[in-house]
Amino acid sequence: MVGNASRAAIISDRSATGLSAEVIAELVAEVGPLRHERHRARLTSRPRKRAIGAGAKHKLVFVDRLLATLVHLRHATTHDVPVCWFGMDRSTITRAVGEVRPLLAERGCTTAPGVRLRTLAEVIDHLGAGGKTGIIDGTEIRVRRPAAGRRDRGKFISGKTRQNAVKTMVVTDADGRMQFGSPTRPGSCADITHARQLGPANLLADGPAVEILADAGYQGLGAQTGGRMVTPPHRKFTKDAPDWYEEMYRRQRTAHSSRRIRVEHGIAHLKNWRALARRLGRREHISDTVQAVAGLLSHQQTADLAMAQQR
Incomplete structure (x- = not known):
């Protein structure tokens, strides 16, 4: 997981994401709960039920998922670049971009x-x-x-x-x-x-x-x-x-x-x-x-x- 200092540096540098810190904060407040609701709905719709809180834990918090998606869209970087920044597997970054991008597209x-x-x-x-x-x-x-x-x-x-x-x-x-x-x-x-x-x-x-x-x-x-x-x-x-x-x-x-x-x-x-x-x-x-x-x-x-x- 990226440290607080590194996350703050990415958010404060508009050239990294193309967005100001205020706009990113609004995105987190708007898209974060929607992503959480859809993730819970997807888990509860599975035939096999698990107890609340069971299963693998996501180490990449939503703010980092959003930042990885914004950097990918802004600079068309391969997913290997956010992997180096966030210290995660490539599959984790790919899944994060695949989850966040449709939510951003639906905003209008x-x-x-x-x-x-x-x-x-x-x-x-x-x-x-x-x-x-x-x-x-x-x-x-x-x-x-x-x-x-x-x-x-x-x-x-x-x-x-x-x-x-x-x-x-x-x-x-x-x-x-x-x-x-x-x-x-x-x-x-x-x-x-x-x-x-x-x-x-x-x-x-x-x-x-x-x-x-x-x-x-x-x-x-x-x-x-x-x-x-x-x-x-x-x-x-x-x-x-x-x-x-x-x-x-x-x-x-x-x-x-x-x-x-x-x-x-x-x-x-x-x-x-x-x-x-x-x-x-x-x-x-x-x-x-x-x-x-x-x-x-x-x-x-x-x-x-x-x-x-x-x-």
């Missing part, structure tokens, strides 16, 4: 103290209620190539980068603060196909009046949403375009890009967590990783904003 994105957004419908309702503009974009995460002989080996190859990847859809507000990170799809899935599967077109058509900015990969959804999803203008002339049209077309696209650039900043902050820069682990856990990191990033952004407003 924090947009204000006490306000959590867990689904795309909640994000659209939240943006509409506040009269805010949302920005949507897709991003790819490189993953390991599936084993030879698998039938679905080719579906992870991205048509854009020609590399094995998965795709996630990110929603931010007009300031680039994280609002939602979607479950992943194989890299061969187009942005507009992924959006149609998640259903923002139906939510926007039937929901509140809200403006969502998107790039050219989502062209076509604007007509389906009554103009609520705004994409760059279609090109009217394929050749021999008048000079006045070229200038107008360039100004319109530049103005649109200037409004939606903040989502690129949000994605950059997301991929500062190196577990999303390139995924070296199992692809089955990548959706939990995306949603866990999105929730942690939004929580820290909200805490930083509240601190800046108090000054």
Whole structure:
């Protein structure tokens, strides 16, 4: 078990976990009891019953389990690094990360103290209620190539980068603060196909009046949403375009890009967590990783904003 001095050093150094000490304390108070309840429920659901307090004792306390998970997500370190820090077997660290990561993914994105957004419908309702503009974009995460002989080996190859990847859809507000990170799809899935599967077109058509900015990969959804999803203008002339049209077309696209650039900043902050820069682990856990990191990033952004407003 890591000593109190070493634990305090990890918590106080924001570069180690990507989170401030205050946010880590809130995570411990929120996720710790939930993890304990699920652990007890899993034990009591087994056919073989044990007396309360019987069985092996966990030497790695929850705070250390959380810190090991945060360091793994922030720096994409192998589990051997926390093994050296915490003095545990590799299997213990692997089990700790596997327990904590889904709990972090279920938290959703924090947009204000006490306000959590867990689904795309909640994000659209939240943006509409506040009269805010949302920005949507897709991003790819490189993953390991599936084993030879698998039938679905080719579906992870991205048509854009020609590399094995998965795709996630990110929603931010007009300031680039994280609002939602979607479950992943194989890299061969187009942005507009992924959006149609998640259903923002139906939510926007039937929901509140809200403006969502998107790039050219989502062209076509604007007509389906009554103009609520705004994409760059279609090109009217394929050749021999008048000079006045070229200038107008360039100004319109530049103005649109200037409004939606903040989502690129949000994605950059997301991929500062190196577990999303390139995924070296199992692809089955990548959706939990995306949603866990999105929730942690939004929580820290909200805490930083509240601190800046108090000054």
